[in-house]
Amino acid sequence: xxxxxxxxxxxxxxxxxxxxxxxxxxxxxxxxxxxxxxxxxxxxxxxxxxxxxxxxxxxxxxxxxxxxxxxxxxxxxxxxxxxxxxxxxxxxxxxxxxxxxxxxxxxxxxxxxxxxxxxxxxxxxxxxxxxxxxxxxxxxxxxxxxxxxxxxxxxxxxxxxxxxxxxxxxxxxxxxxxxxxxxxxxxxxxxxxxxxxxxxxxxxxxxxxxxxxxxxxxxxxxxxxxxxxxxxxxxxxxxxxxxxxxxxxxxxxxxxxxxxxxxxxxxxxxxxxxxxxxxxxxxxxxxxxxxxxxxxxxxxxxxxxxxxxxxxxxxxxxxxxxxxxxxxxxxxxxxxxxxxxxxxxxxxxxxxxxxxxxxxxxxxxxxxx
Amino acid sequence: xxxxxxxxxxxxxxxxxxxxxxxxxxxxxxxxxxxxxxxxxxxxxxxxxxxxxxxxxxxxxxxxxxxxxxxxxxxxxxxxxxxxxxxxxxxxxxxxxxxxxxxxxxxxxxxxxxxxxxxxxxxxxxxxxxxxxxxxxxxxxxxxxxxxxxxxxxxxxxxxxxxxxxxxxxxxxxxxxxxxxxxxxxxxxxxxxxxxxxxxxxxxxxxxxxxxxxxxxxxxxxxxxxxxxxxxxxxxxxxxxxxxxxxxxxxxxxxxxxxxxxxxxxxxxxxxxxxxxxxxxxxxxxxxxxxxxxxxxxxxxxxxxxxxxxxxxx
Numbered sequence: 001x002x003x004x005x006x007x008x009x010x011x012x013x014x015x016x017x018x019x020x021x022x023x024x025x026x027x028x029x030x031x032x033x034x035x036x037x038x039x040x041x042x043x044x045x046x047x048x049x050x051x052x053x054x055x056x057x058x059x060x061x062x063x064x065x066x067x068x069x070x071x072x073x074x075x076x077x078x079x080x081x082x083x084x085x086x087x088x089x090x091x092x093x094x095x096x097x098x099x100x101x102x103x104x105x106x107x108x109x110x111x112x113x114x115x116x117x118x119x120x121x122x123x124x125x126x127x128x129x130x131x132x133x134x135x136x137x138x139x140x141x142x143x144x145x146x147x148x149x150x151x152x153x154x155x156x157x158x159x160x161x162x163x164x165x166x167x168x169x170x171x172x173x174x175x176x177x178x179x180x181x182x183x184x185x186x187x188x189x190x191x192x193x194x195x196x197x198x199x200x201x202x203x204x205x206x207x208x209x210x211x212x213x214x215x216x217x218x219x220x221x222x223x224x225x226x227x228x229x230x231x232x233x234x235x236x237x238x239x240x241x242x243x244x245x246x247x248x249x250x251x252x253x254x255x256x257x258x259x260x261x262x263x264x265x266x267x268x269x270x271x272x273x274x275x276x277x278x279x280x281x282x283x284x285x286x287x288x289x290x291x292x293x294x295x296x297x298x299x300x301x302x303x304x305x306x307x308x309x310x311x312x313x314x315x316x317x318x319x320x321x322x323x324x325x326x327x328x329x330x331x332x333x334x335x336x337x338x339x340x341x342x343x344x345x346x347x348x349x350x351x352x353x354x355x356x357x358x359x360x361x362x363x364x365x366x367x368x369x
Numbered sequence: 370x371x372x373x374x375x376x377x378x379x380x381x382x383x384x385x386x387x388x389x390x391x392x393x394x395x396x397x398x399x400x401x402x403x404x405x406x407x408x409x410x411x412x413x414x415x416x417x418x419x420x421x422x423x424x425x426x427x428x429x430x431x432x433x434x435x436x437x438x439x440x441x442x443x444x445x446x447x448x449x450x451x452x453x454x455x456x457x458x459x460x461x462x463x464x465x466x467x468x469x470x471x472x473x474x475x476x477x478x479x480x481x482x483x484x485x486x487x488x489x490x491x492x493x494x495x496x497x498x499x500x501x502x503x504x505x506x507x508x509x510x511x512x513x514x515x516x517x518x519x520x521x522x523x524x525x526x527x528x529x530x531x532x533x534x535x536x537x538x539x540x541x542x543x544x545x546x547x548x549x550x551x552x553x554x555x556x557x558x559x560x561x562x563x564x565x566x567x568x569x570x571x572x573x574x575x576x577x578x579x580x581x582x583x584x585x586x587x588x589x590x591x592x593x594x595x596x597x598x599x600x601x602x603x604x605x606x607x608x609x610x611x612x613x614x615x616x617x618x619x620x621x622x623x624x625x626x627x628x629x630x631x632x633x634x635x636x637x638x639x640x641x642x643x644x645x646x647x648x649x650x651x652x653x654x655x656x657x658x659x660x661x662x663x664x665x666x667x668x669x670x671x672x673x674x675x676x677x678x679x680x681x682x683x
Binding site for chain 2: 014016017018019020021022023062063065067071072073074075076078113116120250
């Protein structure tokens with residue numbers, strides 16, 4: 001470049017020494033190994049390409065800013081001449097020594113993105129659920145009950161609740177069978193039948209369980225209702241509601257912080273809405289199923305009732321039956337039935353009927369139809 | 370003869386719009402994660418386009434820092450929720466009240482002080498870093514008594530409160546090893562403030578523009594850096610027409626004009642300010658401070674810029 005007979009190109013720029021804010025007018029020359037900076041007040045400085053960082057992020061036409069030294073107090077060289085930028089980029093393109101002209105390569109960006117996403121995924125799928133479970137385990141029962149109460153009242157809305165002395169007694173008998181011997185954990189259960197044709201049941205945190213009239217009507221035996229109840233009780237004892245609420249909280253906070261607006265208020269409102277949407281994560285459903293089989297076995301209730309109910313609702317999923325609505329919130333398929341049958345086979349016990357024929361009739365007549 | 374300088378904004382709305390569009394797309398594609406990098410990107414552009422006495426500001430903050438600050442804050446929130454509910458046995462009906470009280474009392478000062486510390490530590494001019502050295506305790510010491518006195522005196526104390534916050538912010542700001550100085554006092558602003566009680570209703574609020582403009586002029590005229598003196602030529606009428614034009618632009622373009630308005634606003638702010646005796650800045654020596662980005666994440670999260678931190682202005 002600077003061989004004999006060739007004029008050496010220099011550019012005008014400003015140099016700042018990183019110690020004071022004094023501006024030093026300089027000329028800059030490019031060599032094979034680096035930049036040579038000369039100025040009346042600074043003498044001659046040699047920056048090798050290896051130690052300098054140039055910022056080429058700014059749009060073409062913008063001054064190039066190169067710096068050297070400590071990140072929080074670097075020496076800075078600013079050259080406004082577009083030709084200087086072109087010269088630096090030319091050096092890089094020719095495979096020259098100026099790899100120091102930093103451009104964010106797409107490859108590095110993609111790699112960073114992948115690493116960040118993987119780390120987030122790990123936090124998401126491992127750390128946050130574990131933290132949620134740990135926090136949920138230490139929540140006071142009263143808090144869960146209050147949460148369940150407001151969720152249940154949101155679901156029930158202005159639907160009529162069904163209650164006759166005989167039906168209440170039957171339901172109570174069924175419940176006591178299931179949760180006897182501490183199987184219900186630390187919760188007091190509160191069961192309500194609501195007058196709606198929906199074939200579904202719903203467990204809110206703290207032991208609040210809502211059964212729709214449609215479910216009792218579609219069930220062909222008290223054991224089927226007991227099976228669904230056991231499943232719902234498992235959601236309560238395994239704290240699926242509060243755990244999913246806690247698990248989703250970081251995402252909610254993130255989302256509402258990105259959209260602006262009142263962060264905590266929004267997050268809590270949408271969390272309450274999710275709890276009220278009657279559905280839990282698939283993994284939670286499976287876990288509740290398995291827990292329910294064990295619960296039924298321990299209570300000596302025939303688990304075939306539960307399996308039968310799931311089998312019929314799975315079959316109804318193909319047709320347009322009211323029974324299919326249970327599917328919409330309890331993802332049920334033949335695989336679920338298979339898993340349950342295997343579990344039941346493993347825990348074979350002599351069953352005792354849950355309700356007498358008279359009690360079962362009273363339960364079915366709870367809503368007066 | 371002292372040298373004079375005026376900040377100049379060299380950027381333009383179109384470039385800024387391009388940055389915003391790119392940021393928007395990437396933010397959507399990454400489900401929001403990119404927004405931290407987007408913010409750093411916009412700041413980097415705005416700072417590097419602002420020139421004082423022939424040299425531009427430099428912003429070296431990164432999206433990664435902001436993201437980390439955000440994660441830290443999220444962790445704190447989770448811990449805070451856990452402690453309040455599981456540890457202290459706070460009644461759940463009172464939890465929102467306690468939560469909002471904590472947010473109001475703590476997040477605002479944390480966001481104001483922390484975000485200034487972070488942003489200024491990443492800002493430099495002529496290779497010399499700015500820094501903010503006011504503390505959260507210092508801010509609370511100004512903010513809490515000021516807010517209380519303002520309420521107790523039915524607002525009469527307000528100019529003292531406002532000027533004291535301004536003093537805290539200005540005097541905490543350093544360029545290199547030297548702080549900015551503030552000599553203003555609420556007492557000087559009191560007569561104008563009292564006039565406000567009469568003039569605001571009579572002018573249907575329009576007098577507010579002249580009031581704010583006067584206060585800005587007063588603040589700048591009482592701000593200095595060594596022998597360098599700031600001044601401002603902001604006029605109430607100008608401020609009114611500028612604000613009206615921005616509002617109209619926003620409405621007519623359904624908000625699409627935002628980048629152009631942003632550029633216009635910075636240009637407008639720069640035009641008003643003049644510095645006499647810029648050589649004082651050249652005497653400043655490097656004295657950089659480190660600062661984490663959590664406060665800034667808090668500030669972004671609760672949109673303090675819009676919600677009122679900016680109200681105290683700098």
